[in-house]
Amino acid sequence: MTLTRAATTSEIVAHLRTLGNDSNVEGMSRFGIATETALGISNPDLQKLAKSIGRDHGRALELWKTGVREARMLAIYTADPKVMTRDEMEAWASDFASWEIVDAAADLLTETPYWRELIEQFAGDDREFVRRTAFSMIAGATVHNKSEPDKTLIAYLPLIERHAGDERNFVKKAVNWALRNIGKRNRTCHGxxxxxxxxxATSDDRTARWIGKDALRELSSDKILAKLKP
Structure with missing residues (x-):
């Protein structure tokens, strides 16, 4: 069955269920992906399907509400960041329970008009995956938002420092990722x-020290320094 832009939410979900693969579900769990509602369809296959069905924001919201992991990934791939409201995104964030969903949604969010405000809001939220979203957004914006002034990204360094002591696995890795990506953007951001x-790296806090040492290792590597040469 080939889905088109006219496909309904129920047709899409039914099609997804025919593509399920239990072996892939087991593999996903080994990478820390939440698999409670997973069907075992790879993201490259979902991205191909997203191109077939096209962008439809209303349908994306319906796909999200199904709770099915693959349907939610399709929702992210086919939602329209230009019309997505903050209320809608906050509702999605309340459902975040997997780093994979968070990081995909973060890329979508950095295309919205209010992404900077959401970073501050989500960083201040104590829920693990919501806070991760803030730093995943920073990491993504450094790469994808090429026209964004360097000063915007550099201004997030105090936020990174503020949350560098959050020892929760999915937060600390995102904080580290954000710091490294800012440093790798260009020479202006690197310093x-x-x-x-x-x-x-010299902090008394174990988590902050890990973040600092790991970032320092990459940002001072010959590979990165060569890439950043004028």
């Missing part, structure tokens, strides 16, 4: 990020 990495 301030390296200074923070050096500071965190």
């Amino acid at each position: 301030p990020a390296l200074v923070l990495a050096e500071k965190l």
